[in-house]
Each structure stands twice: as C-alpha cells, then as structure tokens.
Amino acid sequence: MDFQPDLPVPISYVSGRYLLFSIDVVTYLRREHHICGVLIGTLPQIPQQNVFLGLPLELMPEEARLLVDKGVACIVDETKAHDGMNTLLEEDRRRYLRDLESQGLHVSRIQTDRKERLREQTMKKLEEKGAKKKANASAAAAQTSAVPEDPTSTPPQSQKDASTVNLFAADESQSSSPAIEVSKNTTPQAPVAITPATSYPPLPTPSPSSYLSAPTVPPSYPLFAHLHSKGYFLSPGLRFGCQYMAYPGDPLRFHSHFLVVSYEWDQNIDLMDLIVGGRLGTGVKKGFLIGGAQKGIDDVDSEADRIDTVRAFSLEWAGM
Amino acid sequence: MADADEDVIQTPSATAVPPPEVDLSDETQDFRFLNHLNFFAESSPNIPRRGEKDFEPNPTEHQADVLSASRGAMHNALSYPRLHAPKTRIVAFYAPNGYTPPADRATPKAGGEGANPNPTKPAPKPTRVSPDACVYVPNPKGQFFKSMGQADPTSRVWLLPEEALYLIERGSLDIRWPSPSGSTGSEEDLSIPMSLQAAYACFIGHGGLTLERYSVYTGLKRLGYTLIRAPGWSDDIEPQESDTPDINEPAPRLVGPGLAGIFSSLFKWIHDPYSTASTATGPIIGTGIHRHYMDVYRKLAIIPWYDPVTAPERHPSDTTPPFRVVFHVYKPSTPFKKSAPPPPEFRIAVVSTRDQTTMPTLMQLGSLLESTPLDPPRGEKMDRMMYMRLRHGYRNVIMAVVDQGVVSYLRVADSAFGKEKLFESKAVQGHKRNRNQKSRKR
Numbered sequence: 017m018d019f020q021p022d023l024p025v026p027i028s029y030v031s032g033r034y035l036l037f038s039i040d041v042v043t044y045l046r047r048e049h050h051i052c053g054v055l056i057g058t059l060p061q062i063p064q065q066n067v068f069l070g071l072p073l074e075l076m077p078e079e080a081r082l083l084v085d086k087g088v089a090c091i092v093d094e095t096k097a098h099d100g101m102n103t104l105l106e107e108d109r110r111r112y113l114r115d116l117e118s119q120g121l122h123v124s125r126i127q128t129d130r131k132e133r134l135r136e137q138t139m140k141k142l143e144e145k146g147a148k149k150k151a152n153a154s155a156a157a158a159q160t161s162a163v164p165e166d167p168t169s170t171p172p173q174s175q176k177d178a179s180t181v182n183l184f185a186a187d188e189s190q191s192s193s194p195a196i197e198v199s200k201n202t203t204p205q206a207p208v209a210i211t212p213a214t215s216y217p218p219l220p221t222p223s224p225s226s227y228l229s230a231p232t233v234p235p236s237y238p239l240f241a242h243l244h245s246k247g248y249f250l251s252p253g254l255r256f257g258c259q260y261m262a263y264p265g266d267p268l269r270f271h272s273h274f275l276v277v278s279y280e281w282d283q284n285i286d287l288m289d290l291i292v293g294g295r296l297g298t299g300v301k302k303g304f305l306i307g308g309a310q311k312g313i314d315d316v317d318s319e320a321d322r323i324d325t326v327r328a329f330s331l332e333w334a335g336m
Numbered sequence: 337m338a339d340a341d342e343d344v345i346q347t348p349s350a351t352a353v354p355p356p357e358v359d360l361s362d363e364t365q366d367f368r369f370l371n372h373l374n375f376f377a378e379s380s381p382n383i384p385r386r387g388e389k390d391f392e393p394n395p396t397e398h399q400a401d402v403l404s405a406s407r408g409a410m411h412n413a414l415s416y417p418r419l420h421a422p423k424t425r426i427v428a429f430y431a432p433n434g435y436t437p438p439a440d441r442a443t444p445k446a447g448g449e450g451a452n453p454n455p456t457k458p459a460p461k462p463t464r465v466s467p468d469a470c471v472y473v474p475n476p477k478g479q480f481f482k483s484m485g486q487a488d489p490t491s492r493v494w495l496l497p498e499e500a501l502y503l504i505e506r507g508s509l510d511i512r513w514p515s516p517s518g519s520t521g522s523e524e525d526l527s528i529p530m531s532l533q534a535a536y537a538c539f540i541g542h543g544g545l546t547l548e549r550y551s552v553y554t555g556l557k558r559l560g561y562t563l564i565r566a567p568g569w570s571d572d573i574e575p576q577e578s579d580t581p582d583i584n585e586p587a588p589r590l591v592g593p594g595l596a597g598i599f600s601s602l603f604k605w606i607h608d609p610y611s612t613a614s615t616a617t618g619p620i621i622g623t624g625i626h627r628h629y630m631d632v633y634r635k636l637a638i639i640p641w642y643d644p645v646t647a648p649e650r651h652p653s654d655t656t657p658p659f660r661v662v663f664h665v666y667k668p669s670t671p672f673k674k675s676a677p678p679p680p681e682f683r684i685a686v687v688s689t690r691d692q693t694t695m696p697t698l699m700q701l702g703s704l705l706e707s708t709p710l711d712p713p714r715g716e717k718m719d720r721m722m723y724m725r726l727r728h729g730y731r732n733v734i735m736a737v738v739d740q741g742v743v744s745y746l747r748v749a750d751s752a753f754g755k756e757k758l759f760e761s762k763a764v765q766g767h768k769r770n771r772n773q774k775s776r777k778r
Contacts, residue, residue, distance in 0.1 A: 028533060028537065030536050030537055030540050030541065031540045031541030031546060031547060032546075033540075033547045035536060035547075037531075037532060037533040037536070039411060039415045042414065043407060053741075054740055054741035054742055055414075055741075056547075056551055056554075056741040057505050057532070057554075058505045058506045058554060058558060059413065059416070060416060060417075060418045060419075060506055060507030061413075061416050063507070063508075063558065064558055064559070064560065065558060065559075066555055066559060068367065068413065070413070070414050070416075071414055072532070072533075072536060074547070074740060074741040076740050077690070094533065094536070094537035095537045095538070095541065098534050098537045098538060101513055101528070104528070106526065109526050109528055110526070112528060113526070113528065123419060208419045208421055208422070209419070209420035209422075209510050209529065210417055210418065210419060210420070210529070211417075211418035211420070211504055211507065211510060211511075211529055211530070211531065211532060212418075212529065212531040212532070213415075213418075213531060213533065214532070214533045215531040215533045215534045215537075218528060234690075252739045252741070253739075254689055254742065254744070255739060255742050264392045264393055265390075265392065265393040265403070266403055266406070266407070268366055268403065268406040268407065268410065269389055269390055269402060269403050269406055270389055270390055270392065271389050271391065273392070
C-alpha cells in the first residue's frame with residue numbers, strides 16, 4: 017500500500033496544464049506531500065455522474081511548482097514525449113502487447129470466475145429453497161445433497177476485494193485462489209482488451225535533460241507555499257469566493273477552515289472586500305484569511321526566502 | 337433584527353442535517369463509500385450519500401485509521417482499469433494528420449500515413465468531416481455514435497478530439513496508435529493501444545481543444561447532455577460572407593443600438609425637444625387635463641431604456657475570446673439528430689480563470705449576448721409571472737468558469753426591465769393606490 021515512487025516523479029505538461037496519470041503517484045503525493053490536486057476524469061466503473069471523479073488529476077501551477085522546488089517532481093512535456101511512440105522498436109511493441117494480453121487474460125479469468133461464483137450461489141439458493149419445501153413435507157434427507165459445493169461457493173468477501181485491488185500487481189499469486197481451477201474447467205476466454213492509464217511502460221522514462229523548467233506561478237504563490245508548509249491542504253477556491261480553500265487535514269476527511277485570499281504587501285485593500293470576505297467566511301463557518309509576502313522578489317535571493325516573510329491574518333465576525 | 341441567514345449561523349449546527357439539495361460534487365467526497373459498490377457487477381450502481389467529516393486532525397489512532405481507509409478506497413477506485421470485453425469492444429485508430437479520404441479500401445494504415453488533411457475532398461457525398469477530427473472508428477456500433485462523430489463515404493466514423501478523449505476515458509473506446517510504417521503482414525498485430533495519458537497528450541491542444549473546454553464537455557456529457565461545437569469554436573473565425581454589409585463597417589458596430597446605444601438615444605432625447613415637448617418649458621406631464629393615471633405614468637417614463645429585442649444580432653466573430661459561445665448543448669430528453677442538429681437549448685462560453693482573471697467588460701458581455709439569437713420569455717407561466725420573465729431575459733448565454741478543473745456555471749441573461757410597465761399591471765395598481773396619491777400631492 018505505501019508505495020514509494022522513484023523521485024522525481026514526472027508531472028505531465030499538456031497544453032499549458034499540469035496533469036498526473038499514475039494512481040501510485042497521486043496517492044503518494046497526497047500522503048507524503050499533502051498535494052491533492054483536482055480529479056477531472058471520468059471513473060470508468062460509474063461514468064454517468066459527477067460526484068466521484070477519476071484520473072487524471074489536475075495540479076495547480078502552484079502545486080506543481082512546490083513539488084519541483086522540493087525536488088519531488090519534474091515537469092515533462094508529454095506531447096513531445098509521445099512522439100517517441102512512432103520510433104518504438106518492434107520487439108518492444110511485441111513485449112508490451114504480450115504484457116497487456118496476459119493482463120487481459122487475468123482479468124477475464126477473474127470475471128468468469130466471478131460469474132461462476134454468482135451462478136453457484138444462485139443455484140445453491142434455489143436448491144435450498146427446494147430443500148426447505150421438501151423438508152417441510154418429509155425428512156431432511158434431501159439437504160445432504162446440497163452440501164458438497166459449500167467450500168467454493170461461499171468465498172469470503174475480503175478475498176474478492178483483494179483480487180480486485182491487486183488486479184495489476186505482478187506478484188499476484190494466481191495459484192492460491194481456488195477459483196482458478198473453476199475457470200480452467202470452462203472454455204478458454206479471449207483476453208479482455210485494456211486501455212492503460214499511463215504510457216510508461218512502452219515509452220522509456222524521460223531523461224533529466226528533457227525536463228521543463230519550473231512552472232510560472234501567480235503572485236499568490238508565497239502565501240500558498242507558506243500555508244502548505246504549515247501543514248494545510250490547499251485547493252482551488254474560486255467557486256467558494258476565494259483563491260484557495262485551506263483544509264486542516266486531508267479534504268477526504270476534513271472540512272476546510274479558511275477562505276484564502278492573497279494580497280501584495282503594500283497593496284491597498286478595499287474595506288468592502290474585507291467585509292464581504294469576512295461575512296462570507298463566517299457565514300459558512302470558516303475564517304477569512306488574507307496574507308502576503310513582506311518582501312518582493314527583487315529583495316531576496318529566491319522564491320523560498322520570500323515564503324519565510326509571509327504573514328497571514330484571519331478575520332471572523334465575533335457576533336452577528 | 338437579525339435576518340434569516342444570520343439566525344442560521346448563530347445556531348451551533350455541527351450536527352445539523354445537510355439540506356437535501358446539496359451539490360455533492362462541490363466538495364471532496366469520501367471514496368470509502370464507493371467501496372460499497374460492486375465494481376465488477378453488471379448492473380449500474382447507485383451513488384452513495386455523503387458521510388460525516390471531522391472538524392480537525394487529532395493524534396488519535398481512530399482518525400488515522402479512518403483516513404487511511406479513505407485513501408485506500410480512493411486508491412482502489414482510481415486504479416480500476418478500463419476494460420473492453422470482446423463482445424462490446426469498439427476499436428478506433430488515431431490519425432495524427434486528420435481526415436484523409438480513403439485511398440482504395442479503408443485500411444487502418446491509410447489514416448496514419450496520409451499527409452493531406454484537406455477535408456473537402458470527398459465528392460460522392462456532401463459529408464464534411466471536420467479537419468480537426470483525428471480518430472476514426474472503422475466499425476461503429478453502439479449508442480455513442482448517435483450523437484458523436486461524422487461518417488465519411490466509406491462509413492468510417494471520424495471523431496473529434498474531445499469525443500475520442502471522452503470515450504476512451506469512460507472506457508468505451510479502444511484507440512490504437514497507427515501501425516509503424518513499413519511493417520508487413522497483419523497491422524492489427526503491432527498496433528499498440530493508446531493509454532489515457534497518451535490520449536490527453538495527443539488530443540488536448542489539438543484543433544482548439546483546451547483542457548478547460550474539455551472539462552466542460554466531459555462534465556456535461558457525464559450528466560447526459562449532448563454537446564456539439566458552436567461556430568465560435570476556433571479563435572480565428574472569419575465573418576460570414578452573407579452578412580458582410582453589416583460587419584465590414586466597424587464604426588457603427590461599436591456604437592450600434594446595442595447596450596451602447598443607450599447613450600446615443602440619451603443624446604437624442606436631450607437634443608430633440610419635440611418628443612418630450614414639455615421638459616424644457618414646463619411640467620413633464622404637460623398642462624392638459626388628465627383623465628387616467630396611465631397617461632400620466634406613460635408621460636413620466638422619460639428615462640430611455642435598452643430594449644434587447646431591437647439590438648441587432650451579431651456574428652460570433654464580433655465577440656472577444658474567451659467570451660464567445662463554443663458549445664451548443666441539448667438536454668438529454670431532446671431528440672438529437674447528428675445530421676440536422678436542432679436549435680441549441682443552451683449556449684456555453686468557456687472561461688479559464690488562469691488566463692482571464694477579470695470580469696468581462698460591458699462591451700464583451702454585450703457582444704457575447706448579442707451573438708446569441710433572441711429567446712424571449714414565452715409560455716403561460718412566463719406571461720403570468722413577471723420575475724420569471726425578468727430572470728429569463730430576452731437573450732441568454734451560459735458562462736462556464738473553469739478554475740483548475742473546478743467548473744462553475746453562470747447564466748447571463750439580458751433582462752428588459754423597461755418592458756415591464758409596473759403601472760399597467762392591475763394587481764400592483766390596487767396595492768399602490770395610497771402611494772400614488774401621495775406622490776401626486778407633491
């Protein structure tokens with residue numbers, strides 16, 4: 017579960033945006049670096065809804081920049097990298113296709129196995145029903161005939177889940193489950209075709225020389241990085257009337273605490289903006305947080321030094 | 337003293353039941369609820385209800401366990417593969433150079449090698465495949481092609497980048513890379529399936545498709561809407577030849593009788609003393625005998641107002657991107673025909689918050705609205721209810737504001753307040769008699 021990818025992890029740069037396609041990287045960045053991004057893709061298992069979304073994950077330029085500055089990630093021009101698809105060697109293609117085929121076979125085996133199990137379960141239910149009817153009429157002699165199937169037909173729920181999870185783990189022990197025998201008895205299945213999520217196996221890992229430079233970030237970046245360094249999880253906030261939403265922990269489990277808006281250090285702030293933001297924040301049980309870096313980019317050596325000079329203030333209506 | 341929403345805030349409602357109309361997609365969902373769904377099941381699962389979240393992290397083991405369970409569930413849900421069962425599998429081929437008229441027979445290789453993206457070549461049928469199309473399906477089957485794709489003379493269906501990306505992402509299309517040129521034997525053998533990552537890399541940025549536009553497209557498709565590209569899709573559209581007389585004169589276009597036209601009529605009002613004869617010389621309502629309040633009010637209406645009905649319709653090329661209609665949208669219930677799409681039910685302009693950080697100007701918004709056709713409020717309900725009429729407006733457009741993958745939809749309508757003569761509506765007149773008398777005394 018606690019997968020550790022090779023660093024730096026590549027962030028796909030596609031048409032000016034920063035995307036992640038590998039679920040392992042997404043989970044890793046979320047767990048270790050508190051970077052959540054926004055899921056924008058369709059979940060293939062439930063494609064007609066917008067509540068749960070899937071890969072890819074879109075990162076804000078701020079998030080990508082933060083990861084690059086930390087040395088955790090690098091930016092890869094994905095369009096250019098995919099030009100390599102044409103020059104792929106024939107043997108690489110063959111090997112890749114073979115891999116996919118064996119994965120596909122594995123999936124189809126799981127699927128037939130599952131169907132088999134379901135069929136057995138319903139058969140058993142029917143039999144039990146019939147047995148009960150008979151039992152009402154006569155002795156329990158009929159019931160013994162229904163028993164032999166028992167060990168295979170009632171698999172524990174957890175095992176079924178495990179096989180779903182590790183569908184693509186190479187070390188999945190195929191012989192351990194009793195189910196394989198069942199599927200071998202049935203007619204051999206055609207492999208299921210798979211659309212992989214990422215292009216890396218067939219493409220070689222991009223070389224460091226092809227990395228793009230760190231993303232350019234908006235002026236609100238110092239405040240973003242400051243809050244992130246204090247342990248907050250940040251997500252885009254325009255829909256809620258601010259620049260970022262700041263969560264005290266993973267947004268999966270916690271509500272956000274602050275609506276964040278960044279200002280320049282010497283910028284005049286319209287009092288009306290503070291009132292509007294403060295009332296909005298209090299109205300949704302959050303604080304309205306403003307802040308900015310004291311020093312400009314010209315006064316310090318690097319962006320990182322600016323982050324140390326950030327100050328933040330939160331506004332809350334004490335009574336309303 | 338305190339109004340309703342303030343009362344709500346005061347109550348310590350940490351345990352309050354969420355209102356039924358909460359938009360679940362507004363916030364991060366706990367993926368543990370997906371675990372209850374049976375992923376490999378044939379029947380379509382239901383969306384679970386949302387659960388409780390904690391206020392802040394604490395160092396308890398319980399909380400850590402719940403969090404890691406949530407993350408685990410998310411990991412599982414997102415690592416679900418895109419599978420194509422042999423029976424329902426639809427194979428497509430990527431053609432990086434766009435549409436190429438079939439050479440002799442439609443072989444999968446033709447798409448990859450042709451270097452001529454000219455779409456106007458096929459003579460036999462008047463089918464026009466968009467030059468932006470870059471994926472073709474040799475054997476189209478299934479429901480998706482009812483509203484997507486364009487067929488060429490050899491009945492291959494060509495998909496636009498957003499259509500192909502949507503289908504591959506939902507696991508409904510198996511797109512293949514073009515076979516390596518020069519390979520012999522069966523091409524099927526060595527054509528590699530395109531990954532989701534490859535699809536994004538190839539299709540986003542192709543033919544004007546931005547990630548923001550795609551987010552809007554796929555978000556609405558997931559909800560069942562039908563979307564097609566609007567004429568304003570590409571940034572460099574040329575004005576149509578048919579209405580050149582209107583458009584070739586830039587000066588009247590800017591100060592036309594649109595929103596800006598208010599000012600010109602204001603000037604007219606100042607300079608033309610005849611139309612409001614008495615303002616300069618005497619009381620506005622004149623000195624005659626008035627037998628009816630209506631006449632008085634009508635004379636009192638001296639402030640010119642903007643009538644959306646009289647505004648000329650403009651060509652999309654008059655608008656400034658991104659404030660330009662890029663999608664035509666149809667409700668799921670509307671019968672849709674690819675070959676003859678009905679008039680759209682919604683028009684959507686897509687705005688990226690990272691490229692456009694300011695509100696549209698009045699000029700930009702005005703020309704955006706005027707590029708949509710007149711859609712006056714109609715129907716029995718609209719006739720009855722004034723506020724619905726005002727909200728509906730005479731022209732309307734939807735702006736999809738995309739903030740890093742988070743889409744907000746705003747409907748902008750051109751209301752005609754001047755058309756609603758309050759003094760003419762009888763119900764209001766009865767109530768306001770007292771106030772009217774007062775104002776007369778002055």
